[in-house]
Amino acid sequence: MTAVVSVSPTQPPTEILARTRKLVEPMLREAIAALPDPLRRMAGYHFGWWDVRGNPAPGESGKMLRPALTVSACLACGGVPEDAVPAAVAVELIHNFTLIHDDVMDGDTLRHARPTVWTIWGIPDAVLLGDALHAVAAELLVRAMPHGVGAQALQRLESAVIELCRGQHEDCHGQSGSGATIADCERMEMGKTGALMGCACALGALAAGAAPATVAALDRCGRELGLAFQFTDDLIGIWGDPLVSGKPTSDLARRKRSMPVVAALCSQTAQAAELARIYGGRDPMSPTDIARAAELIEEAGGRNWTQRQADRHIQAALCELPDARTAADLIALACLVTHRNR
């Protein structure tokens, strides 16, 4: 399909996310409950269900976007939501395993405005918790996928994990390098975000019993959405309101080479040269530096270009959908991906 599909959600994406949480959370909680302590307790804290001591303390938790993609992809392929639950839970577990490990690697101390696992229990326990969630995800997927597609689903999930590892490696090392191109940046973001979103959609299709070509199309759809999501994240990381986004530090303060920055640096403009000088410095960025860098990126066209690319990837994602009627939820989520402030 090559037609440009217009984005017109039939119901608010927040409702789809809320519905997904209701559908998916019982199996997620059950999987966590089966872990030995203290892994169980640390996991419940990380998911925002409990406080540090394991007492119920409903806090803010993840958006459940990836499980919603899995359930919506299953619907888009003619399946029933219930069949998508094990895959949705497995994808959410993998996402959180990588978040917990990423927080260790990046030294991030806050997530959803709460101290990260490693800051409370230490690096060894955070590494172990990530490892255990990875194990739970794999076990659950193979055991509970319907239609005998557990093995196929696992192969997709573990391939996504390997891509995630590659992307995170490039992200860790690209932060200090100066010669990153737009293609490098896109490749990194495909690994960090695209691979698992592609997998989330492909597993939804598998859960619906879809044919291989449809599963592959949904994988491509999820990858395009993943890139659009990541580009939007990059915009929020520079121009978002920290109070709304939950990101306390501007990406610029950390000299992160996200897509708007790389696009600006590659623009061969006078602004690119000045931005390169600011990014090349070694002193901590002052608020004036940060404001100036944001201005330069915008003047060099990095902001507009990234926004246009995000829209382009959304269009590419929608072109992969098998049937616009059953794909209403997936279209609504696509709309959410680029129209959000957190």
Next chain:
Amino acid sequence: MTAVVSVSPTQPPTEILARTRKLVEPMLREAIAALPDPLRRMAGYHFGWWDVRGNPAPGESGKMLRPALTVSACLACGGVPEDAVPAAVAVELIHNFTLIHDDVMDGDTLRHARPTVWTIWGIPDAVLLGDALHAVAAELLVRAMPHGVGAQALQRLESAVIELCRGQHEDCHGQSGSGATIADCERMEMGKTGALMGCACALGALAAGAAPATVAALDRCGRELGLAFQFTDDLIGIWGDPLVSGKPTSDLARRKRSMPVVAALCSQTAQAAELARIYGGRDPMSPTDIARAAELIEEAGGRNWTQRQADRHIQAALCELPDARTAADLIALACLVTHRNR
């Protein structure tokens, strides 16, 4: 079976290990070769195949004990060695993923007399490499296990990973605690070593198409061997020759609460009290302290007791074997487990 089986190997265990390496290494190398760089290069270095730059540099690598258990368990259940290869490779990958993460957590700088992965590539890349090897193991097992038992095998493998995480957590935290009992120590060592050796044997049985009761018996057999292996490791960690064992630092220098130490501390002797004082100190252990601690552990009976327990677990392992004739290799490996110096 309750009869005491005598240990009389028909061929040297070193030959079994060499034969296993020849059988298993091609698939292991193939699995690693499929990783994206630099994960591939880091893995080849860790396995002792390549130097830091990726040039062939045959160094010392692991013993291949766990893959040998898998292949021998398959033989013991009437299977052919080739059927056990995917499971043997998966178990070896999981073992190495946990070693790489453990080295990060424990801050260990040497393994097989070579710098550990994290000391060369940094903690983030070492965490990512472990994560990727975990993914490769799961994918390979589900794809390549014969007789349609991939899902069952994966469930056993991931349960073992969760037990490993629990055991490693207890090991990290037990190092500083003072009230550890023999039961605590055995539970920790079952998690750290018994679970994966049990899994290695159970997967060999599954690869042979064994009945559930036999698979369960082989799991128990491997767990008993694992405890015997770990107890022997604990003895080597105190009384072994560092030049032979490849362990540069005595476990006593790190105030490790391994089984001989815990057994001595629990002995209610005068030696236990003196040992507790030495272990309770905060200054680095002097060579005199280390020598005195080893003496006290021996006088309190900790060395003899641990050796007797290792022998007892070997006997318990052998009692689980289905058929002494097909189990010759497994019996030979059991002999190796307690009669070794590295």
